[in-house]
Amino acid sequence: MNKWAWMSFGTVLVNVVLFFMFRGPDVNLPLMVTVESSLSIIGIVCAVLSKKIIAGTAGFVLNGGVLIVMFFLLLAMGISEP
Structure with missing residues (x-):
């Protein structure tokens, strides 16, 4: 694997860590x-470049x-707001 593939897997790891680190009712969703989402798009670009x-x-x-x-979290957030 080259550096682009490692960066793509690194963005997945960072996303998972961020998802579990910042959760709860008072998070800025x-x-x-x-x-x-932007980290995921960067990871997709890195995966294509690999x-x-x-x-x-x-x-x-x-x-x-x-x-x-x-996307589903954004959709649920939009549905729940009055």
Whole structure:
């Protein structure tokens, strides 16, 4: 694996750590969704730049999964507000 693949996996790890570190009723949720979504997009770009089939696919799927979870969190946040 090259440095782009490691950076892609690193963004997944940072997203998971941030997700579990900053949680609770008093968290700034729009900020967390923005930060984690942008990190996930950076991870997807790094996965594409890695040009390795296995590492690129794994990084793309993992970062895409984080991006989908953040989309559903943003959707639930929009539904719950009056």
